[in-house]
Amino acid sequence: MSRPKVLLLGKIDHAHEAWSTIADIADVIKPKSTTRADFIAECHSGAFDGISVAYRTFDSVSITGKIDSELLDALPKTIKFICHNGAGYDQIDVQACTAHGVHVSNTPTAVDDATADVTIWLLIGALRNLPIGIHALRAGKWRGSPPPALGHDPEGKILGILGMGGIGRNVAAKARAFGMKIRYHNRSRLSPELEEGAEYVDFETLLRESDVLSLNLPLNPNTRHSIAAPQFALMKPGIVIVNTARGAVMDEAALVDALASGRVASVGLDVYENEPEIHPGLLANPAVLLVPHMGTWTQETQQKMEEWTIDNVRQAVREGRLKSIVPEQKALEEA
Numbered sequence: 001m002s003r004p005k006v007l008l009l010g011k012i013d014h015a016h017e018a019w020s021t022i023a024d025i026a027d028v029i030k031p032k033s034t035t036r037a038d039f040i041a042e043c044h045s046g047a048f049d050g051i052s053v054a055y056r057t058f059d060s061v062s063i064t065g066k067i068d069s070e071l072l073d074a075l076p077k078t079i080k081f082i083c084h085n086g087a088g089y090d091q092i093d094v095q096a097c098t099a100h101g102v103h104v105s106n107t108p109t110a111v112d113d114a115t116a117d118v119t120i121w122l123l124i125g126a127l128r129n130l131p132i133g134i135h136a137l138r139a140g141k142w143r144g145s146p147p148p149a150l151g152h153d154p155e156g157k158i159l160g161i162l163g164m165g166g167i168g169r170n171v172a173a174k175a176r177a178f179g180m181k182i183r184y185h186n187r188s189r190l191s192p193e194l195e196e197g198a199e200y201v202d203f204e205t206l207l208r209e210s211d212v213l214s215l216n217l218p219l220n221p222n223t224r225h226s227i228a229a230p231q232f233a234l235m236k237p238g239i240v241i242v243n244t245a246r247g248a249v250m251d252e253a254a255l256v257d258a259l260a261s262g263r264v265a266s267v268g269l270d271v272y273e274n275e276p277e278i279h280p281g282l283l284a285n286p287a288v289l290l291v292p293h294m295g296t297w298t299q300e301t302q303q304k305m306e307e308w309t310i311d312n313v314r315q316a317v318r319e320g321r322l323k324s325i326v327p328e329q330k331a332l333e334e335a
């Protein structure tokens with residue numbers, strides 16, 4: 001019987017030992033292409049014939065582009081599993097995968113601490129007007145003249161969390177240590193054990209009453225531009241917003257307008273609508289705290305994410321099922 005074949009899209013940077021165990025159970029194939037057009041041609045050349053599982057990284061989008069119907073049509077029909085290294089899988093059209101009989105996994109929980117840590121860092125930095133001070137200091141002007149306006153303490157402020165999954169709940173736990181009052185909105189209300197005292201409110205109340213809003217929802221066709229001009233108009237003037245989810249859950253141009261009008265006092269952003277491009281209105285604004293998508297940028301978390309993805313590959317090869325199928329496809333593994 002021929003050995004299973006695994007396609008590696010991107011590279012393994014940390015979990016080399018775990019990855020070496022895949023070579024014991026499968027042949028690993030790497031693409032030669034560096035562009036989507038070449039990758040599709042390579043698919044048609046038969047180079048990937050027989051693969052059943054693909055491991056992919058966020059950065060491998062530069063080779064393949066989005067995993068959509070066109071790409072799935074080009075890949076051999078034998079592919080049954082795509083194991084994505086990352087919590088957010090907006091680069092993958094899950095509906096198209098389901099239609100092609102391909103199951104998709106991501107890396108929930110592995111990213112929660114690191115992403116929540118950066119969320120809290122951005123939250124405090126934006127609340128305290130730190131970017132203005134940092135900017136002035138680097139320009140040799142100490143605090144600047146005039147100095148930044150006084151910031152605000154997190155204690156007693158309402159933190160509204162939009163998207164109360166693993167990362168949102170981790171942010172809540174950490175923000176409680178700063179004395180923040182936690183409210184959230186989600187597609188559905190959580191059990192009291194998961195809520196841990198957080199108050200469930202409707203979307204409009206979250207927008208109207210939050211002092212700080214943290215975006216922790218996944219990007220998909222339903223959540224794109226969840227925060228746009230009509231939502232900014234409802235917000236409490238002077239709100240601080242933090243986004244460590246995906247840029248496109250918020251309309252970046254509308255955000256620039258909301259900052260200019262003062263409706264939004266400050267933002268802390270790790271993600272952008274058209275990464276790595278950033279809206280010039282954000283770059284020009286010294287009040288905003290900007291980080292280049294580093295939410296999971298730690299040794300420990302990158303290692304955990306790779307190991308988690310490799311576990312998915314291993315389970316797919318050995319047992320024909322995934323450790324962490326994405327929520328949209330849960331019913332497929334239960335069937």
Ligand SMILES: O=CC(=O)O
Binds near residue numbers: 087089111295
């Ligand atoms: O952005 C990071 C991730 O999706 O894991």
